Amino acid sequence: MQQLDISSYLGKLQDYYAKEKVIPSITELSVLWNGKARSWTHQIVQRLKEEDFLENAPGSRLRPGPRFFERTVGHMVRAGMPQQAADVQPELLRIDDYLIENPSQTILFPVKGDSMIDAGILEGDMVIIERSNSPSIGQVVLAIVDNEFTLKVLARDKRGYYLEARNHGRSSDYPPIRPEQGLEIYGLYVGLIRKTRTSGHRLNFNR
Amino acid sequence: MQQLDISSYLGKLQDYYAKEKVIPSITELSVLWNGKARSWTHQIVQRLKEEDFLENAPGSRLRPGPRFFERTVGHMVRAGMPQQAADVQPELLRIDDYLIENPSQTILFPVKGDSMIDAGILEGDMVIIERSNSPSIGQVVLAIVDNEFTLKVLARDKRGYYLEARNHGRSSDYPPIRPEQGLEIYGLYVGLIRKTRTSGHRLNFNR
DNA sequence: TAGGATTGAGAACAATTGTTCTTATTGTAG
DNA sequence: CTACAATAAGAACAATTGTTCTCAATCCTA
Numbered sequence: 123m124q125q126l127d128i129s130s131y132l133g134k135l136q137d138y139y140a141k142e143k144v145i146p147s148i149t150e151l152s153v154l155w156n157g158k159a160r161s162w163t164h165q166i167v168q169r170l171k172e173e174d175f176l177e178n179a180p181g182s183r184l185r186p187g188p189r190f191f192e193r194t195v196g197h198m199v200r201a202g203m204p205q206q207a208a209d210v211q212p213e214l215l216r217i218d219d220y221l222i223e224n225p226s227q228t229i230l231f232p233v234k235g236d237s238m239i240d241a242g243i244l245e246g247d248m249v250i251i252e253r254s255n256s257p258s259i260g261q262v263v264l265a266i267v268d269n270e271f272t273l274k275v276l277a278r279d280k281r282g283y284y285l286e287a288r289n290h291g292r293s294s295d296y297p298p299i300r301p302e303q304g305l306e307i308y309g310l311y312v313g314l315i316r317k318t319r320t321s322g323h324r325l326n327f328n329r
Numbered sequence: 330m331q332q333l334d335i336s337s338y339l340g341k342l343q344d345y346y347a348k349e350k351v352i353p354s355i356t357e358l359s360v361l362w363n364g365k366a367r368s369w370t371h372q373i374v375q376r377l378k379e380e381d382f383l384e385n386a387p388g389s390r391l392r393p394g395p396r397f398f399e400r401t402v403g404h405m406v407r408a409g410m411p412q413q414a415a416d417v418q419p420e421l422l423r424i425d426d427y428l429i430e431n432p433s434q435t436i437l438f439p440v441k442g443d444s445m446i447d448a449g450i451l452e453g454d455m456v457i458i459e460r461s462n463s464p465s466i467g468q469v470v471l472a473i474v475d476n477e478f479t480l481k482v483l484a485r486d487k488r489g490y491y492l493e494a495r496n497h498g499r500s501s502d503y504p505p506i507r508p509e510q511g512l513e514i515y516g517l518y519v520g521l522i523r524k525t526r527t528s529g530h531r532l533n534f535n536r
Numbered sequence: 537t538a539g540g541a542t543t544g545a546g547a548a549c550a551a552t553t554g555t556t557c558t559t560a561t562t563g564t565a566g
Numbered sequence: 567c568t569a570c571a572a573t574a575a576g577a578a579c580a581a582t583t584g585t586t587c588t589c590a591a592t593c594c595t596a
Contacts, residue, residue: 225400271403
């Protein structure tokens, strides 16, 4: 019984994808794989799909499957020796992927002030805000108060909704906000990114 | 003179791509864009290509262009209504470019524990680590202690270098670490990403 | 109100698409 | 050697592809 060496086909496809960021058509795959017939190429693709290296995308095209980005791992825990991780360069766009689910509804806001420091949100961070009208109690929201954006926790008591800071050390500086004419919520806090580097314009980690 | 509102088309395409990871064909784009004619869809695509939101991939297919992953940045303080942000030219930035300067030297690590909570680093965050041999006192570093990675502040006193936690509330749980045979520094903490959302897939930057 | 650009519909084109079928070649197990 | 599965080629299919053309509706400005 022979065994089709799928990995060599996969390897060429991975290299192609790394360069072009697109899975080619069957016809082009035939060429990429040294000019096999399209019917045969089609079969190999089927196997790659069975093994989750490829999957179907809408419109009968292909896209990378769950295992497509697996690299021959060797061993993750190699007696704690980490330098092997250096030869792997992560697929950078996946960070964006990871953080942002609805691009058209998502906006980044630079954080000013330390009112949310106890939620791990520091001045200079970029919070990721997704537009939404349906926040829940206890969620961090970006609200509009006095024509300014403010990032606070949405809370509620018998008097109604209000906004709460998260700064235990200086809580007196951030009293709850109770707008008279209703609360305007711009969006939900769904993540943040922080860059601590270069030009060191923010170094006070100790409060 | 009318103006085609390209951004609404782009938004829908970006949302589609975020979900499907594939740029659809012209025919499917027509449907996605509310059933325009293919010829007209074709023209819009041309404009998106001119503005570097899309580009040609081999085999007459499309792929995201350089600007496709730009995210808009808002401003905390804005005079006027934020709903219609059209009055100000939106600032754009690519998260990956922003965070990562040396891809080949950069690795993400998931944070475990709360020892760095006072530095705004929470459990579940992903810290961005850049390999380096030259840390400075006071910097957050990823060190190797007892064959495990640990994220701490590099400190020094008359007895030598040591590692310090940043958890004021439970500092007794995190005494300074003074390895006997020298300190092994894996890299520097240069940023972090956090995703606070219940749904969604997990990011595995497998190597 | 008239003119012109923008936005869109619809038809038509060759080319390419994914798929399935049949047939030929190869390698290896028994 | 025989038999059989794996590997490959080639033909054929309807469907979809990107593109270009003409023509109609809509909007803005002068």
